[in-house]
Amino acid sequence: MAGRVATPTLGVCYYPEHWSEETWAQDAAQMVATGLTWVRIGEFAWSRLEPREGVFDFDWMDRAIETLGSAGLRVVLGTPTATPPRWVVDKYPDMLAVDGDGRVRGFGSRRHYCFSHAGYRAESARITTELARRYGRKPHVAAWQTDNEYGCHDTVVSYSNAARDAFRDWLAQRYQSPQALNRAWGNVFWSMEYDSFDQVELPNLTVTEPNPAHVMAFRRFSSDQVVAFNRVQTQILRAHTDAPLIHNYMGRELAFDHFAVGADLDVASWDSYPIGFLSDRIEASEAHKARYLQQGDPDMQAFHHDLYRAVGNGRWWIMEQQPGPVNWAPYNPAPLPGMARLWAWEAFAHGAEAVCYFRWRQAPIAQEQNHAGLLRPDSQPAPALGEAAQVAQEIAAVGPLETTQAPVALVFDYPSAWAWETQPQGADFDYFRLMLDMYRALRKLGLSVDIVPSDCDDLSGYGLVLAPGLMTLGQTLSDAMQRCSAACLIGPRANTLTEEFAIPNPMPPQVPGLDVTISLMESLPPSHMRPLREGGAVRHWMERLEGAAEVTLATEAGDAVVMSSGNLYYLGAWLDDAGLGALISKLCVAQGIETHVMPEGLRLRDAGGTRFVINYGADPVTWDGRSVPGCGVAWFAR
Amino acid sequence: MAGRVATPTLGVCYYPEHWSEETWAQDAAQMVATGLTWVRIGEFAWSRLEPREGVFDFDWMDRAIETLGSAGLRVVLGTPTATPPRWVVDKYPDMLAVDGDGRVRGFGSRRHYCFSHAGYRAESARITTELARRYGRKPHVAAWQTDNEYGCHDTVVSYSNAARDAFRDWLAQRYQSPQALNRAWGNVFWSMEYDSFDQVELPNLTVTEPNPAHVMAFRRFSSDQVVAFNRVQTQILRAHTDAPLIHNYMGRELAFDHFAVGADLDVASWDSYPIGFLSDRIEASEAHKARYLQQGDPDMQAFHHDLYRAVGNGRWWIMEQQPGPVNWAPYNPAPLPGMARLWAWEAFAHGAEAVCYFRWRQAPIAQEQNHAGLLRPDSQPAPALGEAAQVAQEIAAVGPLETTQAPVALVFDYPSAWAWETQPQGADFDYFRLMLDMYRALRKLGLSVDIVPSDCDDLSGYGLVLAPGLMTLGQTLSDAMQRCSAACLIGPRANTLTEEFAIPNPMPPQVPGLDVTISLMESLPPSHMRPLREGGAVRHWMERLEGAAEVTLATEAGDAVVMSSGNLYYLGAWLDDAGLGALISKLCVAQGIETHVMPEGLRLRDAGGTRFVINYGADPVTWDGRSVPGCGVAWFAR
Amino acid sequence: MAGRVATPTLGVCYYPEHWSEETWAQDAAQMVATGLTWVRIGEFAWSRLEPREGVFDFDWMDRAIETLGSAGLRVVLGTPTATPPRWVVDKYPDMLAVDGDGRVRGFGSRRHYCFSHAGYRAESARITTELARRYGRKPHVAAWQTDNEYGCHDTVVSYSNAARDAFRDWLAQRYQSPQALNRAWGNVFWSMEYDSFDQVELPNLTVTEPNPAHVMAFRRFSSDQVVAFNRVQTQILRAHTDAPLIHNYMGRELAFDHFAVGADLDVASWDSYPIGFLSDRIEASEAHKARYLQQGDPDMQAFHHDLYRAVGNGRWWIMEQQPGPVNWAPYNPAPLPGMARLWAWEAFAHGAEAVCYFRWRQAPIAQEQNHAGLLRPDSQPAPALGEAAQVAQEIAAVGPLETTQAPVALVFDYPSAWAWETQPQGADFDYFRLMLDMYRALRKLGLSVDIVPSDCDDLSGYGLVLAPGLMTLGQTLSDAMQRCSAACLIGPRANTLTEEFAIPNPMPPQVPGLDVTISLMESLPPSHMRPLREGGAVRHWMERLEGAAEVTLATEAGDAVVMSSGNLYYLGAWLDDAGLGALISKLCVAQGIETHVMPEGLRLRDAGGTRFVINYGADPVTWDGRSVPGCGVAWFAR
Numbered sequence A, B, C: 001m002a003g004r005v006a007t008p009t010l011g012v013c014y015y016p017e018h019w020s021e022e023t024w025a026q027d028a029a030q031m032v033a034t035g036l037t038w039v040r041i042g043e044f045a046w047s048r049l050e051p052r053e054g055v056f057d058f059d060w061m062d063r064a065i066e067t068l069g070s071a072g073l074r075v076v077l078g079t080p081t082a083t084p085p086r087w088v089v090d091k092y093p094d095m096l097a098v099d100g101d102g103r104v105r106g107f108g109s110r111r112h113y114c115f116s117h118a119g120y121r122a123e124s125a126r127i128t129t130e131l132a133r134r135y136g137r138k139p140h141v142a143a144w145q146t147d148n149e150y151g152c153h154d155t156v157v158s159y160s161n162a163a164r165d166a167f168r169d170w171l172a173q174r175y176q177s178p179q180a181l182n183r184a185w186g187n188v189f190w191s192m193e194y195d196s197f198d199q200v201e202l203p204n205l206t207v208t209e210p211n212p213a214h215v216m217a218f219r220r221f222s223s224d225q226v227v228a229f230n231r232v233q234t235q236i237l238r239a240h241t242d243a244p245l246i247h248n249y250m251g252r253e254l255a256f257d258h259f260a261v262g263a264d265l266d267v268a269s270w271d272s273y274p275i276g277f278l279s280d281r282i283e284a285s286e287a288h289k290a291r292y293l294q295q296g297d298p299d300m301q302a303f304h305h306d307l308y309r310a311v312g313n314g315r316w317w318i319m320e321q322q323p324g325p326v327n328w329a330p331y332n333p334a335p336l337p338g339m340a341r342l343w344a345w346e347a348f349a350h351g352a353e354a355v356c357y358f359r360w361r362q363a364p365i366a367q368e369q370n371h372a373g374l375l376r377p378d379s380q381p382a383p384a385l386g387e388a389a390q391v392a393q394e395i396a397a398v399g400p401l402e403t404t405q406a407p408v409a410l411v412f413d414y415p416s417a418w419a420w421e422t423q424p425q426g427a428d429f430d431y432f433r434l435m436l437d438m439y440r441a442l443r444k445l446g447l448s449v450d451i452v453p454s455d456c457d458d459l460s461g462y463g464l465v466l467a468p469g470l471m472t473l474g475q476t477l478s479d480a481m482q483r484c485s486a487a488c489l490i491g492p493r494a495n496t497l498t499e500e501f502a503i504p505n506p507m508p509p510q511v512p513g514l515d516v517t518i519s520l521m522e523s524l525p526p527s528h529m530r531p532l533r534e535g536g537a538v539r540h541w542m543e544r545l546e547g548a549a550e551v552t553l554a555t556e557a558g559d560a561v562v563m564s565s566g567n568l569y570y571l572g573a574w575l576d577d578a579g580l581g582a583l584i585s586k587l588c589v590a591q592g593i594e595t596h597v598m599p600e601g602l603r604l605r606d607a608g609g610t611r612f613v614i615n616y617g618a619d620p621v622t623w624d625g626r627s628v629p630g631c632g633v634a635w636f637a638r
């Protein structure tokens, strides 16, 4: 992978429709003075762009773009399809999604549509076409965002009639006959066989758990519907603009395949709310959550940075960056001073082209009125404004940054997330949690990491490749592993299912060249740990491994935990931090990869020849002879 | 406020329809012998008063009233509208309320009606008229109760079609045009704008949180519907009787505005279940709950006493007093000996005119068969009977008690409760909890307290006024604060919202004469405390305060917590008990208000010249040279 | 009770329809080689037996039975009514059960039928008739199983229209007039009176709790529907076969009366999943759950063994025995080596005629693909296969075992379970939990136990009889207690309700010959214990006892806990392990019953002259001079 070079830029999200037109010019001037390059607008403005069906009001948008653009800002224009106006819902009452309990998810907030509804997909195409025609060639419009945060508020999976009908079509196309579907899913098991695709219901509200193959097919279908919905917009936009197309993914949103959506886009972006996420979507001890309460988890952001660099094929942004307290987590404290700067620099260190703060001015109205902006509701500066300005100055001083291949690759696969959600087998088995544990272990050793998709065909250049929890190890990746010189650490629970959610025969993991068989799998409650011989312990999950491969790591009781042949290692357990650290250390030593045991809260990231040291802790830390302030970041040539 | 004088009385709730007619006379005689004055009857008897539509059977009620009255008891007659018979529901199947999940709340218990249903409101008027005509001038009927425990079992808010239609009418009246509503609610935010009032749905089952302005309007509407429902009955009753009209409010029931309902009534009453409430509706440590398991929380009852004294404009009762174990809390232990007496005396100390035990004889049937009465189901005395008799004798000895103005006023405001429920911003931010924390701090300093409504226009005579969590500080109260000589401690989170649920501009709290601005608000998890310089700590909530006012209290880190000018203090945080105690102590010293640091479980209440010392602890406590037995109460001239 | 003698046998559950026909013969041969006698088949195979309505395919089943039978196995044939094929549901869309929230419980797993649906009951009769006709006299078919695990997945209680209509009929039959029903239920209480049976709804979705008498009637009805459903099948089978009829009950399934179902069958069986049950359905400390994580609770299995020996009138099996990790508990660890053997031997010690492992080969497909079998999915032996073979050899060596009357009887009553579920009065009051506490206390004293139904008419031969939590003490049992020489320990909460869910008058417990009255009942939170004078404490529940009987046990505070006259003891509290152990010990001493204080994890069971010592602990224990290995079992002549 050749090093990609990008000059960091900053931006902000702005809602001209929320403010009186007199303030636009001053807002724009202040944005420019702060050092911002980008301004994202329009993604929730449909009711102002088309107040009634077919009645458009683009004048205000024309003026807003002109005001912002002529001030020197580059506009990212959003398609407004995440918030269809009331009249669209009146036109298509059955466009609303339905939740797993059968309740219609009504109008009155946002994302109130089912991805499978043909009528709404047509409306989405229509408004996108209108916008594309009018603004596609407008010079100030320098990028486009499709919709907003697909999947946010659990909106990928819908149990509506539209979804049911589309699922049946999808099944008919995939399986061709009900008999083939019955065989693929093993429907004989409990007399669940179908005579017709029209007999297949959505897999909710069954008496006990539905067939996991049924659920998995529905999850694949649901993801495909997001891809198809997005593609309608990208195809229209491509016809009218050459500007890059972007979607802003939400943090820890795994319900659809971001790689598949990303394939239709030019740039990936994600919405980074470190403090909100620590509070509402990370498994961690109370002590850890207390320590990072006002900073966010030290690995959560970096993980997503590396993920979206992969999804964007190297090009990625933060489209929304938390600037102060948010309104939606169980608890919403303020970031410590310095964090709004640190988060931006961490993103740039991982190769971000742009970091846009959300939002310019805190809205005094509606759902997000307690969500901070760079300005307070009364237009006074909020704490993050100064930090953004500081970053802007530093960017100018630092200049372009290079993204080079990391020594380690971590395989990330959306269907695996669906598989373990469908059938965790143990209450603690969550794909993202497993991935973050693995990622954290790498980062605590000072390693920079590349995330790669599960159909990656080239692993050359890596010294270490990890594939934890990979439901199905495809031929492409398997071949790449055979070819490469990296130590490939596969597992736990890797290649344990076929694509149709069955246990393969011969039994897993069946990695060519590695004589290991999983004879039995156990899930373990938190109270139960199994100590390893060399320190650390197994927790959550353990497989019983058999075969002729060498036992590389074992429990104190003598049970194999890692078995290996050549460069292939199978890991049959979920390890705790100590165990994982020791294992990865050992592999790195063997592969000649340099590691650094990082102090608590400190992380490294190498961007080309520049090494960034990022301190998520509140107190200064001295590392390698350099002191990094609390909530601070340092960089130097390595 | 002139001192009001009342002679305490006792009473009981009785259900003649549950017992064979032969026992009525003996029950009445035993009530009188116990020293009871009042007997409440009738509030669940509709199916016996009108077994079929238009077919009335008042004979038994005539005889019951005559039996009770001629024995010397004064009857409180309830309208039976909390339990419409089955035939009413058959007549109006859509009168049933609907819960937030869209499920119809069916017949088979009680309170099975939607306040907005016009048909049921007419039925309610009809049965009330029948009763008023027949019993309005009957001498034994000395008071009336409307319905029973409005709001109990979460029945104020209904998502029925009747509620939806009435809400639309209410909105049309309030806003006159959909455009005005859109502006008031900020519906532009996520393209939530309406063209017609008929597009407005109830704010449940939205994809993510609905617009808080939408929810708040629905909460105001729902409260108004209770007021209107009650007013139908009071208007009818007024035309037929001069007896006082009463409603029995339920403990910690905040879903409608009790002040507004109370304005149509003569006396407020509430239903006091100290042990049940400790178990099921108070946030407290396990140690606190264990210590007061068989006594109830030492401040919960007094808080309600003071609240309903305000709601009743000085006149208030306990309509239902727990006498023994109840049936409805998660755990239902028995009161310690003495508590049935203590609770009554505490109420009288706070100015109650009457305390009625619920119920006379434990019913062996139906939902409340495990709810104790003064008699056991087999008519043997239950433990509380003797204590009630003792109270009756003591009342006679003590004579009338005076209620005089307390040194401290605490502002209580129902819409604020709805506001923070609508948007807590932090999981721990609950209005009642905040109020009870404040109240507890006052009582731990031996202070008597008056509760005042948020439209109070006269604060003269108070030395200290507290207004925590007051959503909107109205002109009337603000003016009263300016005029009075009390130290006014406003906040936290006070005046932070307009009545339409928007952040005001200029920014909060905008208290005239107090140069303080809240630049930022944080909610804090339980694990996070911020120590104060002078002891105690901030918890749950903290605001960042700016302005020219003096910093009166600050954290160890130097952040302002209280700022003041003259008699106005703004408190920008939720303090723990120690911090709150110290702050209030300091203000009291400055205002010349005498305080006493009370031992654990001991509380004071001054009733005119009589000082009551109430011991919620199980063990005797010596205070000010007097020993108060465990679960005991002492009084003396102060 | 005369000693019953049975020679233990082993078996396995097998699904020929899941495997290619070529493997059947080899599977059968391997079963026989392992020493298995029984093979259960067919209970989920309806879609293969009748792929379309009226189109049967019995050929494969004929061949499967022939293959298995001719190999030497005895076939248990299941009626396939737990898994009606999709076409049945298409024919009767309203046959699906409805949950308490009103949601239809759809097709796609199993047990998707409402017991009250007449159409489905007819279908069930039809397929049963077809099978009975074809296989009723077939020599290899040596036993029949009706349906599968009635009640599993909470399927007894359904809120469908079919259930509602049938309930109304049931009520009309039971009460004859709505007036009688009103009186029986005390519907006057909240004007809940009915004019017609057609006004009675099912007791879900009421505003607050429904009348417990209403719920209790519905629970009795729901149980009766299971009995009636099962009886349809047994009547058909009886006409066509002489083989014993069996149902496989599920562990801790109490929603219907197993004694009543059992009365129509010849043998009771249950499905024993010790490790799954420990994880998902036993209240125990974390330490206890950790200690027995891979073994199961030491008393849970034995309790069910003794229960089903009673349900089967002496004849009982384990129809499904966990062999390895299961798929359905929150955590699914593997059994420790030896447990698959221990569980079988424990069952035989309690008189089991057969223990069948579930299942032969782990299925690679569908819901239970992670459920271990005796073989792995690739047909390799799983760990339990060798243990099963060992048991088979040991059986041959040991020969027949005798079941003799135990010294202790424990009364078990399904309606009591419904009663306390309907109105627990305290969050911790669960009938099964109380029973298991009692049973555990007995077993920790080395006692063998007989479970007897609440209509037991002969207690002769017992030294101790326990009747905890018995809702209603019927005349038959009461008379038996009077006649017998056992110490009868009745209570807590015994005879406290009439069959119509009312408090009796005179007040409970009204045991003839025992002058005790419960004057008051308290439920207690976990934080609250009341120490006993002689060690141990009251927890969860305490009654206040009055009367002339002698106080046998009291709290430190002097409150009576046990009162007695002659051989009758009333226990007015839930005791902790220490208190219960001491009480039972004392009673045993008085009755001359030999007890042994057992070491942790060790249990005794006497089978005729053979004493079994069963070690649920992981480490060896020496007892009575003999060492029992961890997870081991020893036996010797006593």
Ligand SMILES: [Zn+2]
Binding pocket: A149, A271, A320
């Ligand atoms: Zn966002």
Ligand SMILES: [Zn+2]
Binding pocket: B149, B271, B320
């Ligand atoms: Zn009440």
Ligand SMILES: [Zn+2]
Binding pocket: C149, C271, C320
């Ligand atoms: Zn089973």
